[in-house]
Amino acid sequence: MSPYLRALIYSLVIITLLLTVTAWSIWFERKFSGRMQSRVGPTFYGPFGLLQPVVDGLKLLQKEFLIPESADRALFVLAPPLTVILALGTAAVVPFGSEVVAADLDVGVLYILALGSLTTVPVWIAGWASNNKYSLLGGMRAVAQGISYEIPLALAALVPVILAGSMSLTDIVNYQIQHGWFVFWPPGPGFLAFLFFLPASLAEANRIPFDIPEAESELIAGVTTEYTGMGFGLLYLAEYLHTLIVSAVASALFFGGWDGPLLPGLHWMVAKTLVLFAGIFAIRWSLVRFRSDQLMGICWRYLVPIGLGLVMVSAIWVQLAKASAQ
């Protein structure tokens, strides 16, 4: 089979899988938050409200896509699909099994980081093009936050890269299968790096627990204020998609990816991703928001210096391991 055909088939499969999981993760979140808040969540459509995502999608499709008169039309239309494309693009290098990966790039981690920093751009486009003050403030916060949190994110992702000696996610997972998951071994840097990675990647892309750019109690809906119908739907889809992919990347980087006994690798990967995903939701539905400047303070005052220290510690660890092996 030609590698192009293989990449095409795999990406179609992975995109379909991701979109499906994302749709039902919204159902899952609504049920989950409902139970947390002593409600029942969706119950009307299908058993346990399982058809709720379908109905939500239909509702959004029926709505008119309004473009404000003073908006920058081209950019306003461009932003929502761009967010989804960038979020899906990240999924290309994530290995869902030893063979289930759309493109096993040598610079997989770098690619993820690059696309991650690009996600700031459509958010800013949406904020700017809406020509709404709330959107503008949201976009400004998004850019500030995105640029700041790229650094701790890169530092956290560097730890497994240094330990495994490769930037390919498949290699990193294979290394973990041989030497143990990074979150457990070497003790310390791996676990701390994971604690950094997940929040930093969510904050960098302004995703859920750090969604200060769309803080609805302050900025109504931030960058999504002026979006209706499927434009709004796509922005939200991208948000969930990104959260899901971040969970997948984190489980590949720190939790040994598809490594696990008895069940096939894909099952383990999906299970780990969903557990992390649920963890993110639990955080989201129980914490209040930071103020934007406080979030920046955490990044520059704590995450960046500690991240640098972690990179140093893991480099020393690798050298020591090499020396002891000789």
Added chain:
Amino acid sequence: MEVEVASSAVSASREISANQRPVTNRSPAKTRRGDPYLDIAAYDPEADLMVLNLGPQHPSTHGVFRLKLYLDGELIVKAVPFCGYLHRGVEKLCEKLTYVQLVPIFDKNDYVSPMMNEQSLVMAFESLLGVEVPRRARYLRTLLAELQRIASHLLWFGAFAMDLGGALGGGSTLFMYCFRERELILDVFEELTGCRFHYNTHMIGGNRHDVPAGWAAKVHSAIDIIEHRLIEYENYLTTNRIYLDRTCGVGVVDADLAMELGITGPILRAAGIDHDLRRDAPYHAYDELEVRVTTDIAGDCEARTRVRLAEIRESVRLVRLMIDGIPEGPLGSRKPIKTNLAEKSERGHAYAAVESPRGELGIYVIGGGANRGASPYRLKIRSPSLHALSCLPYVLPGHVVSDAVAILGSVDPIMGEVDR
């Protein structure tokens, strides 16, 4: 008719007292006052500032309230509040309707604590018309007021968490919990009065609805649950690092500013002034009770939260004291007739104030005399929310937009009462 004026606003002679029960070890802070009359054209000749209209339709304005913010980046330079979007002409309506017709209207003023509105109104009328209230009714009113205070503060706590955490985040979880507990109080009220919200249970000279059988046990179980869960919520929010970062030192209203603006209630107590009408000018049956007033000294959003949470606990204690000892006797001093002759011809004036969950809720009424039918000549509502909101132009400058929402939430404005 003797003029009877109950305690007016805070007496300026009252000093910033030491705490009876210190709830914090922080030092008293001073408001970094902004200038409400700042000339924007002189301040910013190049017109670089952004004007942001927070409201009237905004998720966090607690009704329809508009704040015009002049922003330098996200920093507020000047804040101009506008109210009046919910003006319904209640005070004018009072000049048309008769005394007995007014009580249900006043339920809708402060729609989070309708009991207090009714009570302040009927107290003013009783004082004007010289009607006695039997002890049983006074006792029941005290009980209802304290239950209402719990419900109102619970709603505020949830709404404040939502202001900080957002409707699609952690705040809404606490909001749901607080509403769940508030339901318990509303259930108890429903059983007593038949209504969950707009009770119309007070009338001139007494109460309309008597305590049903087995009511006390239900109140007991409700407050037991609330007291137990309140501890959980405190642990959930008030010890949270993010919450403390968001509220400590934010929106400081110091004692000077609070007294200058006539702010009463939890905001005043959080600023260190030990003033509570329940203890200082007892009405109803508060003279038979010992009300412990909680104060704090920091005057910021966090202190206001502490004071309100302590007030819930104090109200729970008072309800528990009272619920089993409601005295026997008549519930009203006269029959609930439509309008008697005395009301029709009454002149003179009276002021009555209650300590509503938001502060001193006062009603000043001038009797209409014979040619007005049985309506007041003029009625003025002194609403605590309006006074509380007036601190915004002083406090907001120097904060960012996120803080503006937190401060607005922490002063607990009820727009129905602000605009009347």
